[in-house]
Amino acid sequence: MNQTALDISERRGKAISNCDHWELATAEQKLALYDLHRFGYRLLFVRHSVKGPMAVICQQDDIAIIYHDGEVDLRPKISLRQPH
Template sequence: MDVASYQFQEQRLPPLSNIEHWENTSAEQKIALYDLHRYGYRLLFVRKTANGPLAVIAQNDDIAVVDPNGSLTLQHQITLRQSE
């Protein structure tokens, strides 16, 4: 492992629980997520952005995002890191 990789690895915080991610969503996102849950989507995590929280969700291997206003986006630029 090179020095840069080691430094990035050391900066990662412990993963949040699903409840903590849920608490980081907006009210509009919660409403959208309740509806999407019926179709098999699950909340993976929430990223804090300059525009507000961005909820990343999955249905099987399909990834989607829900913006702070509760709008679903299936075409996104999110790339997930592979778990070790």
């Protein structure tokens, strides 16, 4: 199933700071991102889903997901909408 992640600022009307997104992440997601940070990954945003928060991260043009339990998907079926 292909999902489209909306830009948070587009949905909410104002941008959420990176610190706010970081606070929405679970401890497991934070630990996984710490490990991936040395490879150049950075947090884009945290999206809430029925199964829990999903942290959307990127390294240059590569998008990845960290699920609520810390599992990393380096090839998610997700596309990001470009800001207008």
